[in-house]
Amino acid sequence: MSRPSAASRLKKSGANTVSSSKKLKVTLVKSIAGRLEAHRACVRGLGLRRQRHSVELPDGPEVRGMIAKVAYLLDVKEV
Numbered sequence: 001m002s003r004p005s006a007a008s009r010l011k012k013s014g015a016n017t018v019s020s021s022k023k024l025k026v027t028l029v030k031s032i033a034g035r036l037e038a039h040r041a042c043v044r045g046l047g048l049r050r051q052r053h054s055v056e057l058p059d060g061p062e063v064r065g066m067i068a069k070v071a072y073l074l075d076v077k078e079v
Helices: 006-012 037-045 061-069
Strands: 023-028 054-058 074-078
Touching (some): 023 061
């Protein structure tokens, strides 16, 4: 059974508006071993260090773009 991507879950939730009070909880669920260097950089830029590590980030276009690039490695929830 296939999981929907993080980006599609965010789109379905109607989270298109940017608000300074909204936060996203981002969790690294797959390893970055063997991934493209640009994807590794995005994961590090999000502040994720290892599998199952979670961080809360402000909801903004910069963060959304990074999440969209590596959505196949992440689990994203609105907080």
